[in-house]
Amino acid sequence: MKLLMFEHCSLCFRVRMIAALKGIPLEEQVVLDDDSEAMISLVGKRVIPILVRDDGTPMLESMDMVDHIERMGAPVLTGPEQPEISDLCARILKITPYLTMPRYPLLDLPEMATIAAHDHYMIRKLKVYEDFVALRARTREFISELMPVLEDLDGRIECPDAVNGTLSKDDIRLLPLLRSAAVVKGLTFPPRATDYFETLMARTGFKPLPVI
Numbered sequence: 001m002k003l004l005m006f007e008h009c010s011l012c013f014r015v016r017m018i019a020a021l022k023g024i025p026l027e028e029q030v031v032l033d034d035d036s037e038a039m040i041s042l043v044g045k046r047v048i049p050i051l052v053r054d055d056g057t058p059m060l061e062s063m064d065m066v067d068h069i070e071r072m073g074a075p076v077l078t079g080p081e082q083p084e085i086s087d088l089c090a091r092i093l094k095i096t097p098y099l100t101m102p103r104y105p106l107l108d109l110p111e112m113a114t115i116a117a118h119d120h121y122m123i124r125k126l127k128v129y130e131d132f133v134a135l136r137a138r139t140r141e142f143i144s145e146l147m148p149v150l151e152d153l154d155g156r157i158e159c160p161d162a163v164n165g166t167l168s169k170d171d172i173r174l175l176p177l178l179r180s181a182a183v184v185k186g187l188t189f190p191p192r193a194t195d196y197f198e199t200l201m202a203r204t205g206f207k208p209l210p211v212i
Contacts, residue, residue, distance in 0.1 A: 001069075002027040004038065004050040006111040008104045008209065010176035011062040012049040017172060018066045020204040021076050026069075030110040034120035066172055079166025088153050089173045095146045096177065099139065099184045101125050102132035107183065107210050143187050154190035160199035175200050183209045 001019075003026055005012035019026040031038050036046045042058045043050055051059040051068070059065050070077055105112060105121060112118040122132075129135060153174075158165040163174055178197045181187060189197060201208060 001025075001054055002029055002052040003065075004029050004031050004042070004048060004052070006030065006033070006048055007109045008100075008107070008111070008180070009048055010180050013176035013179055013206075014062045014172050015049055015051060015065045015069070016206065017175060017204050018069045018077070020206065021167070022069060022073060024069055024072055032114060032117040033111050033124070034114075034117045063169070063172075066169070077168050077172065079162055079164050079168035079170075081168050081170050082156075082164055084156060085153075085163055085170040085174060088149060088156070089170075089177055091149045092146070092153075092177050092181070095142055095149070096181050098129070098135055099142045099146070099187070100180050101129055102135040103183050103212050105132070106212050139184065139186060143184070146181070146187070150193055151190055154192045157192040157196050160192075160195040161203070162200075163196065171200065175204075179206075179208060183211055185211050 001024075003012065003015055003019075005016070005028055007030055016026065016028065031048065039046045039048065039050060042052070043060060047060060049062055049065065051065040053059060053068070059068060066077075105118060112121055126132070157163050162168065163170050175197070178189070178193065179201070182189070182197065188194075
């Protein structure tokens with residue numbers, strides 16, 4: 001299988017995470033941000049991630065990809081899902097883009113390896129978000145908004161290996177969001193969230209993104 005992806009993409013990391021947890025080989029193909037044709041030629045539109053199955057057919061929707069890989073061999077996502085965790089993920093996602101999106105162009109990511117790809121990202125994102133310098137200047141404000149959500153999460157983490165005690169789809173949703181948030185210099189996760197993040201990242205074998 002081949003995954004077309006961006007390194008910073010949390011939806012892409014869901015797929016990378018389940019493949020790593022199951023020990024299933026996954027060819028990762030980082031797409032340059034300005035290479036829309038690589039996506040359109042496969043699925044008719046610009047979208048990431050795209051999973052190309054072994055028979056050559058492409059898949060969209062990250063959780064469908066997770067389900068597809070989970071069905072290969074013995075399941076690993078056997079634990080319960082909790083609506084409270086889904087709610088916390090949604091609350092995290094309302095805040096973190098204002099912290100992470102302005103930082104990704106500073107991280108020397110492979111999807112922005114050329115000037116054209118870097119500028120393409122900037123043009124796309126600045127249609128949605130205000131000036132990135134202004135956003136980075138509001139880092140303390142956004143961290144202050146995020147910390148109560150992370151404290152709430154901290155009280156719900158049952159063990160470092162799995163948010164609900166046994167690996168589930170909640171972990172597939174949560175860990176990629178923490179991986180993204182961890183790029184923010186000055187943001188410190190609460191103790192249980194730190195243990196959870198470090199333990200599961202180590203288990204997947206992926207390194208955190210750079211901090212800036």
